[in-house]
Amino acid sequence: MKNKRVGVLMGGLSAERDVSMKTGAGVASALEARGYDVERIVFGPNAPLDVALRKSRIDVAFVALHGRGGEDGCVQGLLELMGIPYTGSSVLASALAMDKLKAKELFRLHNVQTPPYYAVTANDLHDLTDLHGSFGFPAIVKPRSEGSSVGLAKVTNEAELRAAVEVALSLDSCAIVERFINGTEIHVGILDGRVLGAIEVAPKSGLYDYAAKYTAGATDYILPPRIAATRVRGVLNLAERAARALGCHGACRVDLLVTEGQNEYVLEVNTLPGMTPTSLLPKIADAAGIDYGNLCEMILSSATLHAGLHRSAEVRTAVAAPTSEVVRTTATTLRVVNG
Numbered sequence: 484m485k486n487k488r489v490g491v492l493m494g495g496l497s498a499e500r501d502v503s504m505k506t507g508a509g510v511a512s513a514l515e516a517r518g519y520d521v522e523r524i525v526f527g528p529n530a531p532l533d534v535a536l537r538k539s540r541i542d543v544a545f546v547a548l549h550g551r552g553g554e555d556g557c558v559q560g561l562l563e564l565m566g567i568p569y570t571g572s573s574v575l576a577s578a579l580a581m582d583k584l585k586a587k588e589l590f591r592l593h594n595v596q597t598p599p600y601y602a603v604t605a606n607d608l609h610d611l612t613d614l615h616g617s618f619g620f621p622a623i624v625k626p627r628s629e630g631s632s633v634g635l636a637k638v639t640n641e642a643e644l645r646a647a648v649e650v651a652l653s654l655d656s657c658a659i660v661e662r663f664i665n666g667t668e669i670h671v672g673i674l675d676g677r678v679l680g681a682i683e684v685a686p687k688s689g690l691y692d693y694a695a696k697y698t699a700g701a702t703d704y705i706l707p708p709r710i711a712a713t714r715v716r717g718v719l720n721l722a723e724r725a726a727r728a729l730g731c732h733g734a735c736r737v738d739l740l741v742t743e744g745q746n747e748y749v750l751e752v753n754t755l756p757g758m759t760p761t762s763l764l765p766k767i768a769d770a771a772g773i774d775y776g777n778l779c780e781m782i783l784s785s786a787t788l789h790a791g792l793h794r795s796a797e798v799r800t801a802v803a804a805p806t807s808e809v810v811r812t813t814a815t816t817l818r819v820v821n822g
């Protein structure tokens with residue numbers, strides 16, 4: 484990797500642009516300090532990513548983006564088409580993880596416990612009361628595809644429910660209403676399918692909203708988490724199964740809630756978790772003996788292309804215009820020749 488030019492992709496179009504800039508700055512400095520040839524690629528509404536990538540001539544991309552347009556498969560698709568290996572999950576896994584509704588459907592299929600929920604669109608607003616039915620309060624309302632707790636609210640009655648759903652629907656075409664789970668919040672770090680460890684997240688306000696995430700001192704982070712050692716294994720296992728259910732690759736962070744009543748629920752999988760030097764994944768990794776620079780390097784080394792577009796294009800070309808060499812080969816040998 485050290486002889487390759489690494490593009491650190493940051494900024495983006497989402498509500499999490501500022502966090503991405505911090506992640507990108509941290510990763511770029513750490514990789515430079517380790518001797519990598521790094522180019523910072525900042526994109527946004529007035530600086531298209533495809534143009535920047537074409538100018539850059541990078542060999543590999545470290546994706547330091549968060550949220551829509553960065554973490555949801557769009558950028559991953561561009562990189563696949565351009566043949567630039569990238570860190571993090573594939574187009575499909577990125578899209579599934581970003582879409583909380585689809586992710587929850589898959590969790591249920593894979594027997595990964597997730598809080599009970601229902602989805603609301605603008606068409607449902609007139610009979611929200613019926614839709615909510617006996618679901619009960621308190622409940623959590625969140626947009627289907629946001630991050631950083633943007634548009635998320637805890638509601639305790641019907642008026643609050645309606646107001647929160649309207650806010651969520653102003654950010655997204657679909658909102659999710661979820662059963663409020665009263666429990667300890669645990670985030671689990673995973674690298675290349677292997678659990679790195681877990682951290683407890685204890686917001687002083689009681690809700691891990693945008694302010695609790697990004698205001699200094701608003702949340703306590705406790706490592707190792709204050710849950711019985713006998714439960715830790717189950718929590719780590721559940722997190723690993725959640726990441727596997729979505730087909731995640733490289734580094735990811737799974738957010739869970741653990742109740743006193745022995746239930747564990749997966750909230751979501753973050754396929755591009757915060758990577759500032761003080762973010763949760765680096766904290767978890769540090770406790771596992773992997774320092775920040777080392778973690779960045781390990782993530783970089785997992786960069787790959789997933790879709791096989793360029794390989795199968797070679798095969799297609801060979802099949803469409805067979806040379807005497809190719810004409811004699813079978814499909815199996817073709818894979819070997821081009822693989």
Ligand SMILES: Nc1ncnc2c1ncn2[C@@H]1O[C@H](COP(=O)(O)OP(=O)(O)O)[C@@H](O)[C@H]1O
Nearest residue numbers: 598623629630631632661662663664691738750
């Ligand atoms: N069903 C729930 N019950 C209790 N708290 C929740 C629930 N869903 C979300 N939260 C709180 O809101 C935070 C953000 O929710 P999450 O689903 O992880 O979305 P985001 O992508 O915004 O991080 C969680 O870390 C948790 O503190």
Ligand SMILES: [Mg+2]
Nearest residue numbers: 631738750751
């Ligand atoms: Mg979260």
